[in-house]
Amino acid sequence: MKHLVLIGACLLMIYPLVWMVVSSLRPEGEVFRQSGLLLTDPQPENYARGWDALRYPFGHYLLNSLAVVAFSIIGNLVSCSMAAYAFARQNFRGRRLLFAIMLVSIMLPLHVVIVPQYVLFSSLGWVNTLLPLVLPKFLATDAFFVFLMVQFIRGIPRELDEAARIDGAGHVVIFTRIILPLLVPALATTTIFTFIWTWNDFLTPLIYLTSPEAYTVPVALRSFVDAQGETSWAALFSMSVVSLLPVFIAFLVGQRLLVKGIATTGLK
Amino acid sequence: MRLTALAVAVLFASSCGIMSAGDDDxxxxxxxxxxxxxxxxxxxxxxVETAIAAFEEANDGVEVQLECTGFANYFDKLATQFAARDAPDVVMLNSQVLGEYAERGALHELGDSVDTSKFSEVAAAEGTTADGRFGVAAGLNTMTVLANREIFDAAGVELPDDSTWTWDQYATLAATITGQGAENLYGSDAPNFGPAFELWLRQQGSEMFTEDGELGFTASDVTDFFVYVQGLAQSGAIPPASIITEQQEALEQSGVATNKDAMGWFWNSAIGAVSKASGADIVILRPPSATGSSADAGLFFKPDSLWTISGDAEHKDHAEAFIDFMVNSTEAGLATLTSLGIPANSDVRAAIAAEVTGSDKVSLEYIDEISDELGPQRPALPSGAGIVDTTFHRFAMEVLFDRLTPDAAAGQLVEELDAALEK
Amino acid sequence: MSVDAELRQLRAGRGGRSSTDRSAYGFLAPWIIGLVVITAGPIIASLVLSFTDYNLLQDPSWIGLDNFRQMLSDERLHHSLRVTVTYVVLGVPLQLGLALAIAVLLNRGMRGLALYRSVLYLPSLLGGSVAVAILWRQIFGTEGMINRALSYVGIDGIGWISDPRTALYSIIALHVWTFGAPMVIFLAGLRQIPTTYYEAASVDGAGRWHSFRHITLPLLTPIIFFNVVLQIISAFQAFTQAFIISGGTGGPSDSTLFYTLYLYEKGFGQLDMGYAAALAWLLLVIIAVFTAINFYVAKFWVFYDN
Incomplete structure (x- = not known):
């Protein structure tokens, strides 16, 4: 029974992907005439054509995106966990205020920050480099993950720290030897989300990367589209499906890390 | 572990590429x-890159760094760059925003630096404001009615004579097709409200905007147009409002392209996409007129894109030479063909005529055909006017969804546009 | 010490603070540098800009409170607030409730767990590309998936996202549908609950419901709290789905004109960045109030294990 409900739910959840795949196999231009899942004349060559339709083979954009994603993940994992440890486990002046400031920093809508931030980065000469995309991640600017880890660290029993402290461990040791291993579920969550959100981010790379050589996947996908003239929909859909693969794989791997969390906490 | 090593290697390789991109020139x-x-x-x-290669060949010591993106959010990026005083030297704008950029002092005045002697008078006027010339049309476009011949045939209706048809005939024809055609087929898409109204208005001797940058029409002008549009809906000539909404996201989703509507309003550049998506024979028609003569239809060119130069550009002379090359040289014309619109320079147009095929050829011939039927040149859009099309669309849809009367919608529209122009 | 306890302390006046841990600033260094160098500047700049007339192309000029005054009579703004609040009030609880229920269900040992988790996350992976925009419009369209399904039970559906009466609710449904992110966070939180607790409970003969009610739920409250706070913040800023589904217009008939959509239209569409900045700060205040209330209420239901 439980499985039946889940399978039903899964059908609903899987429909969007199936539709994307089916659409990617349709003959050029048919996407808008056929709305169902019926596919009479599959065109697998859409993938070959889509892969080479842009100036660089699509793999080039995938690698660019992977580079941005990888740096972002490393940055978020390191910087956010450090900040979270301080907020969750340490006493210092201004903690309450700084925590509030951190939360406020994600309350402002992105679109009014773009221009001042661009002014800042362009005056530093960072336009058309990776820095505006990845450096902020090394500086824990994404309060979402800091707060997330704060909440998880709070769930870790304090007796563990106390015991280590009595044994003479300092904060660095407690952080790296006790907290981090127990934080694996939160770190896995951070990895998954950073991957997906960075991978799908369109506006930041669009604004900061000016040469086509540096484009990431979402920017490349947009360049299939012409609002005034012809758009290669078949190529666009096939490459959209391709661009989903890395995120899906990332999720599969990441959620295995989530499971690992069990084993670790089970040790206690 | 091996996977990690591979990932690191890939990362390194690709980040080297991305880091160094576009900086070592x-x-x-x-x-x-x-x-x-x-x-x-x-x-x-x-x-465009091919044309640029030719330009670089002809101009020693100039290297062009092309910064191009898809249309999505292009203007957001551009405005951000202008705000940071980091704008490109040569900037492609469209006619919606050119007036705004010019009026705000963001653009370099071109004067006579770019030769437009081979442009028609109307085409040459594009890109000029009351303060001078700030842009040159990269290519021309004009509003057309595209007709799906197969739906006409199926409904047993003749294609109209586009040199004599009136708005009333358009409405009657569309309603007839709806009545005689198959179920769920309609005679017409909703008109492309802003440009259609502009034609409507010009046929009465007015313009959207005055030379001083004020609104050139009154609420009652808009009311008349909205009443006409409402009439189309009431007679069944156009689909219900929610269907219209679904049809307007992409050219290929339009009723004509999906073989559901017999006629629709498009810029001529759309004909390729519409033909390909529909698979049917798509015919290009002049929009209707008030008098029954296409010479009075108030047709106009609207460039899809214009070349301009940023006010802060470092090498204005090179920039001017570049624009001149792009719009006047046969080499550039042969490279870009109709991708930037139909070339405004008549020599270039003649030179590429033999090269273009299919729907591009149809477009090219159509632009040639209507060249001597054009109405007066339209004043450049003043700053704040960039929202005119979206505002027209929004209020027309309010009427079609029966949420506002034509009267009320027209009143609010004029009020909103007035406020935007004042800013 | 928990944040709510700190808030209590704030009201009670200072004191009770043990000595400062200097190494804390070391752990915080990246964040503090980020705040000073990257985050603070643009935030302050946007606050200053909210008192100016700024079209991006010319230098901003000071106009005092004019932008805020203009907001009082801006009917589209008021409308967009109503749209956004509806979205927050309906979307957040529905999405979180579903995410929690499914996370708890998936946390049980069960065959094919990894597969279910991945499949349930699928819609949340898709992002906001052009193809995805077409996908969602197709699903909710007049001839789309939903109406096909409805036609099997004899119901003639409407164009769910193209009808102003239903468009907003369709986007809310879509939001609920993409419950993957909070679900993953709940799953991670469930993983963190030491299994020894359950073992102890089962020794005591506690049933499933009992252990859910008395172990899982209390221990999960910090994570539930996190999701509530962050989902409210992000729901107020909702942009992408409405943007791609309405083609950036907030239509049909402004029915999906989310606050940030309107802000974007003002800032970049009409180059009225001063007004957009003012709008942004109003939103910030609204979100901050909701968040403060959240933190205040938290002390009555959020349970920290120390």
Whole structure:
């Protein structure tokens, strides 16, 4: 029974992907005439054509995106966990205020920050480099993950720290030897989300990367589209499906890390 | 572990590429770098690149750095760059925003630096404001009615004579097709409200905007138009409002392209996409007129894109030479063909005539055909007017969804546009 | 010490603070540098800009409170607030409730767990590309998936996202549908609950419901709290789905004109960045109030294990 409900739910959840795949196999231009899942004349060559339709083979954009994603993940994992440890486990002046400031920093809508931030980065000469995309991640600017880890660290029993402290461990040791291993579920969550959100981010790379050589996947996908003239929909859909693969794989791997969390906490 | 090593290697390799992108070209002190931005899909941009290669060949010591993106958010990026005083030297704009950029002092006045002697008078006037010339049309477009011949045939209706048809005939014809055609087929898409109203208005001797940048029409002009549009809906000539909404996201989703509507309003550049998506024979028609003569139809060119120069551009002379090359040289014309619109320079147009095929050829011939039927040149859009099309669309839809009367919608529309122009 | 306890302390006046841990600033260094160098500047700049007339192309000029005054009579703004609040009030609880229920269900040992988790996350992976925009419009369209399904039970559906009466609710449904992110966070939180607790409970003969009610739920409250706070913040800023589904217009008939959509239209569409900045700060205040209330209420239901 439980499985039946889940399978039903899964059908609903899987429909969007199936539709994307089916659409990617349709003959050029048919996407808008056929709305169902019926596919009479599959065109697998859409993938070959889509892969080479842009100036660089699509793999080039995938690698660019992977580079941005990888740096972002490393940055978020390191910087956010450090900040979270301080907020969750340490006493210092201004903690309450700084925590509030951190939360406020994600309350402002992105679109009014773009221009001042661009002014800042362009005056530093960072336009058309990776820095505006990845450096902020090394500086824990994404309060979402800091707060997330704060909440998880709070769930870790304090007796563990106390015991280590009595044994003479300092904060660095407690952080790296006790907290981090127990934080694996939160770190896995951070990895998954950073991957997906960075991978799908369109506006930041669009604004900061000016040469086509540096484009990431979402920017490349947009360049299939012409609002005034012809758009290669078949190529666009096939490459959209391709661009989903890395995120899906990332999720599969990441959620295995989530499971690992069990084993670790089970040790206690 | 092996996977990690591989990941690191890949990462390193690709980040080297991305980090160094586009930065190592100023090493040679003898060359001036000209930054050029443009929008469009990748195919169009590759065509522009070919033209640029020819330009670089002809201009020693100038290196063009092309910064192109798709149309999505192009203007957001551009405005951000202007705000940071980091704008490209040559900037592609469209006619919606040119007036705004010019009026705000963001653009370099071109004066006579770009030769437009081979342009028709109307085409040459594009890109000028009351303060002078700030842009040159990269290519021309005009509003047309595209008709799906197969739906006409199926309904047993003749294609109209587009040189004599009136708005009333358009409405009757569309309603007839709806009545005689198959179920769920309609005679017409909703008109492309802003441009259709502009034609409507010009046929009465007015313009959307006055030379002083004020609104050139009153609420009662808009009311008349909205009443006409409402009439189309009431007679069944156009589909219900929610269907219209679904049809307007992409050209290929329009009723004509999906073989559901017999006629629709498009810029001529759309004919390729519409033909391909529908698979049917798509015919290009002049929009209707008030008098029954296409010479009075108030037709106008609207460039899809215009070349301009940023006020802060470092090498204005090179930038001017670049624009001149792009719009006047046969080489550039042969590279870009109709991808930037139909070339305004008549020599270039003649030179590419033999090269273009299919729907591009239809477009090219159509632009030639209507060249001597054009109405007076339209004043440049003043700043704040960039929202005119979206505002028309929004209020027309309010009427079609029966949420506002034509009267009320027209009143609010005029009020909103007035406020936007004042800013 | 928990944040709510700190808030209590704030009201009670200072004191009770043990000595400062200097190494804390070391752990915080990246964040503090980020705040000073990257985050603070643009935030302050946007606050200053909210008192100016700024079109991006010319230098901003000071106009005092004019932008805020204009907001009082801006009917589209008021409308967009109503749209956004509806979205927050309906979307957040529905999405979180579903995410929690499914996370708890998936946390049980069960065959094919990894597969279910991945499949349930699928819609949340898709992002906001052009193809995805077409996908969602197709699903909710007049001839789309939903109406096909409805036609099997004899119901003639409407164009769910193209009808102003249903468009907003369709986007809310879509939001609920993409419950993957909070679900993953709940799953991670469930993983963190030491299994020894359950073992102890089962020794005591506690049933499933009992252990859910008395172990899982209390221990999960910090994570539930996190999701509530962050989902409210991000729901107020909702942009992408409405943007791609309405083609950036907030239509049909402004029915999906989310606050940030309107802000974007003002800032970049009409180059009225001063007004957009003012709008942004109003939103910030609204979100901050909701968040403060959240933190205040938290002390009555959020349970920290120390």
């Amino acid at each position: 100023t090493a040679d002190g003898a060359t001036d770098v000209l930054r050029v931005s443009c929008f469009g899909n990748d195919q169009r941009i590759q065509r």
